[in-house]
Amino acid sequence: MDQALAAELHRRAEQDQAARRRVCETGGAEGLARxxxxxxxxxxxxxxxxxxPGIALVGEQGAEEAWLLAQHADRDPDFRREILGLLQEAVDIGDAPPRFLAYLTDRVLVAAGKPQVYGTQYTQDANGGNLRPYAVEDPAGLDARRAAVGLDTAAEYDRRMRASYAPGGK
Known part of the structure; x- marks a missing residue:
């Protein structure tokens, strides 16, 4: 395992999450784009x-932190699509969990204006209200697709999202 790379991933993920917490707490996104x-x-x-940087290279935590950084590469859609292919290969050989691929797949699709597959991406009005998932293809098969990649039901995920992000947790 590459300890130095894992440590740098950890440092960057901590910085990423701290900036996102500040956005949630203050509404200001200063520094987030940078x-x-x-x-x-x-x-x-x-x-x-x-x-x-999969599990073999940086361990489970490092692989999750790499995935987190990839999720937030919103300003570079070409790079995220490249990562999607690499992540598929990593999942195929057991070097990354399938849920990583599910979240990134949805993020790439939503950014391209297409319906998501796994229902992991949400949006809300500018005032922080009306939290809802982006459109999902084949809603009837959603829970089966989610289960196949190790995700909980859409209803349970929706409950958690609302508890975390909706005003008043409703």
């Missing part, structure tokens, strides 16, 4: 040098 852009540039370099 952090995301810096993390995206850095992760691109890692991927170019090492391939996808």
């Amino acid at each position: 952090i995301d852009a810096d993390n995206s540039r850095w992760l691109k370099e890692v991927v170019d040098q090492c391939g996808w």
Whole structure:
């Protein structure tokens, strides 16, 4: 395992999450775009040098933190699509959990204006109200697709999302 790479992933993920907590607490997004852009540039370099930083390279926590940074590479859709392919390969060989692929697949689809597959991505009005999932393809098969990648039901996920992000947790 590459301890130095895992430590840097951890440092960057902590910084990412701290910035997102500040947005939730204060509503101000100062520095978030800069952090995301810096993390995206850095992760691109890692991927170019090492391939996808999966469990074998950086451990379970490091792999999750790499995935987190990839999720937040919103300003670089080409890179996220590249990661999607690398992540599929990692899932195929057991070097990343399928849920990582589900979340990133949905994020890429939503960014392209297409319906998501696993129902992991939500949106809400600018005032923080009306939390709802983005459109989902084949809603009747949603829970089966979610179960196949180790996710809980859409109803349970919706409950957690509302508890975490909706005003008053409703």
